[in-house]
Amino acid sequence: MASSSLPQVRKLSGSGDIGGAKEPLLNGVHKNSHNYSLLLAILPFLFPALEGLVYGYDIGATACATISLESATLSGVSWYDLSSLQIGLITSGSLSGALIGCLLAFNAGDVLGRRFELISAAVLYSVGALITALAPEFPVMVIGRFVFGIGIGLAMHAAPMYMTETAPSQIRGQLLSLKEFFIVIGMIVGYAVGSALVDVFGGWRYMYGASIPLALIMGIGMWWLPESPRWILLRAIQGKGNMHDLKETAICCLCRLRGRAIGDSAPARVEEMLEELYFVGEDNKPTLGEMFQGKCKKALVIGAGLVLFQQITGQPSVLYYAASIFQSAGFSAAADATRVSILLGLFKLVMTGAAVLVVDRFGRRPLLLGGVLGMVTIFTPSLLDQFSYFHLYFVRIDL
Secondary structure, three states: OOHHHOOEEEEOOHHHOOOOOEEEEOOOOOOOOOOOOHHHHHHHHHHHHHHHHHHHHHHHHHHHHHHHHOOOOOOOOOOOOOOHHHHHHHHHHHHHHHHHHHHHHHHHHHHHOHHHHHHHHHHHHHHHHHHHHHOOOHHHHHHHHHHHHHHHHHHHHHHHHHHHHHOOOOOHHHHHHHHHHHHHHHHHHHHHHHHHHOOOOOHHHHHHHOHHHHHHHHHHHHHHOOOOHHHHHHHHHOOOOOHHHHHHHHHHHHHHHHHHHHOOOHHHHHHHHHHHHHHHHHHOOOOHHHHHOHHHHHHHHHHHHHHHHHHHOOHHHHHHOHHHHHHHOOOOOHHHHHHHHHHHHHHHHHHHHHHHHHHHHHOHHHHHHHHHHHHHHHHHHHHHHHHHHHHHHHHHHHO
């Protein structure tokens, strides 16, 4: 492509400069700001977002399924007397699979494409849930959970990328924020289904099997949706097809995503995306070492640190073991414990909604600091209570 046809660039300066990098100012990006169909814009969000719904459902269903599985009269299996380690393997089996899925997606994501990656995730969701629901023995159940988890890893990688690359810029932020809602709604549905089936003979099988229809809808929807135009153009730049043919395919996909509202501007939009990909691919090829240099290193430490501390607070464990925790807290009946778990999910949904509504007004940092302060305020009395308990325990031993 001739240099005269490339977009204007500006050099980042001051605190925003990262290694003297430049970024394109694409002409026409903000023109015709409403040249998309709202209905067609929602569909490319809805079907990938079902990934979050299935993932959230699995969290809620697992919290209830472990109680059903441990019931001597209702589990329907001879291996119901599970140890804490075995329950942990059921719970963490999907997470272990998700780790493998993320590693696979890191290398294969650009080869498969976002659409096919999500279709593969839907297949793995369905197969994993089916194996888990029909498992005759404990090891088979863990294998099913692991297969399901690989689907989680693939979908977690592909869904945000597909949404980002296909959503109109005017509503992209709102749609990505709504994805978190789908995860929480999935949790509530999982808790509700678990509560309804916890007293049913072999109820845990139905709890896991109920995710199969959701996965199939997700897979069928992604099969119907077009591929990301940006990914198609990326393949063109990488020399993995005829440039002219791939550009025409990208134009067709963009027209399907935007509908009639895009008019005759689809070819120009494709040219803009192609110019941006050319710029990034030719002038700013990133290396792994750049992640540990300058401000990229700072961003990496902050991002990884936030994820780390979010996990070690035990928040995921509370969600996965919510019903068991409530049983230990005094809701001895399985049905009661699972019903209270629904309230936990509803409270999380309310707080997630509040965060989405005010994040642009107050900023992410104040909300983060406020959340941390709230957690410290809540956990400190509990920590002091535990300290007092162990202090009295050891004092009695000495006496």
